[in-house]
Amino acid sequence: MTSAPTDVNLPRVLVVDDEAPLARLVAGYLERHGFEVQVTGDGSDAIARARQWHPGVIVLDLGLPGADGIEVCRTVRTFSDCYIIMLTARVEEVDKLIGLSVGADDYVTKPFSPRELVARVRAMLRRPRQDTGPHGAGASFGPLSIDVLGREAFIDGEPVALTRTEFDVLAALASRPNMAFSRRQLIETVWGPGWVGDEHLVDVHIAHLRRKLGDDASAPKFVRTVRGVGYRMGSGQ
Numbered sequence: 001m002t003s004a005p006t007d008v009n010l011p012r013v014l015v016v017d018d019e020a021p022l023a024r025l026v027a028g029y030l031e032r033h034g035f036e037v038q039v040t041g042d043g044s045d046a047i048a049r050a051r052q053w054h055p056g057v058i059v060l061d062l063g064l065p066g067a068d069g070i071e072v073c074r075t076v077r078t079f080s081d082c083y084i085i086m087l088t089a090r091v092e093e094v095d096k097l098i099g100l101s102v103g104a105d106d107y108v109t110k111p112f113s114p115r116e117l118v119a120r121v122r123a124m125l126r127r128p129r130q131d132t133g134p135h136g137a138g139a140s141f142g143p144l145s146i147d148v149l150g151r152e153a154f155i156d157g158e159p160v161a162l163t164r165t166e167f168d169v170l171a172a173l174a175s176r177p178n179m180a181f182s183r184r185q186l187i188e189t190v191w192g193p194g195w196v197g198d199e200h201l202v203d204v205h206i207a208h209l210r211r212k213l214g215d216d217a218s219a220p221k222f223v224r225t226v227r228g229v230g231y232r233m234g235s236g237q
Helices: 019-033 044-054 071-075 093-101 114-126 166-174 183-191 201-213
Strands: 013-014 036-038 056-059 081-089 108-110 138-141 144-146 152-153 223-226 228-231
Touching: 013 044, 019 036, 019 114, 036 044, 036 152, 044 056, 044 071, 056 071, 056 114, 071 081, 071 093, 071 223, 081 093, 081 114, 093 108, 093 138, 093 201, 108 114, 138 166, 144 166, 144 201, 166 183, 166 228, 201 223, 201 228
Parallel strands: 013 036, 013 056, 056 081, 081 108
Antiparallel strands: 138 144, 144 152, 223 228
């Protein structure tokens, strides 16, 4: 385990991977691009560092010994809304879906380019926030109300626990009710125009958003699928 000197003026990234050479390589790239980095290969230590050090982004390997990436991600999500990028050496879609279902914002499949990973981290920290639009500070769709400035969503007055990315997807859709957003439009709005990767990442976050809102995809009340296009918010068929 290693850690860099603390500098509160630099954006913080926690790299969690038990492949020490890869972790050091990634950390080196991040440090050269102006990030403060800590590195660990242990899941329990990663949770402790996330709690004490408050990183802005966690680069998290799925296949950690002991407390694996899924457990780490699930635990971190109980006290932090930092961005989480999941690393996986397994290409099966189920691994990606499981990782994202516990609150990961993005995933990268090994082997990957450290330069690409650094670009993903930078894009995460530059992501625009959905705080403007025709509805101003809020929007309502039946029992669903969205406080955009406060970054909260409520169903019948009860708060809905959304990750930062899930809320950003919801706010983007709510900013233009009845407009059909393509996956690429949502990527550019939420993740930023510089993001590269699998655009079906959007589908995963939409699925989690629907589940948390109690929205049935076969008879949606809030988020509707527009066949051949993408997704939209609002009433109507």
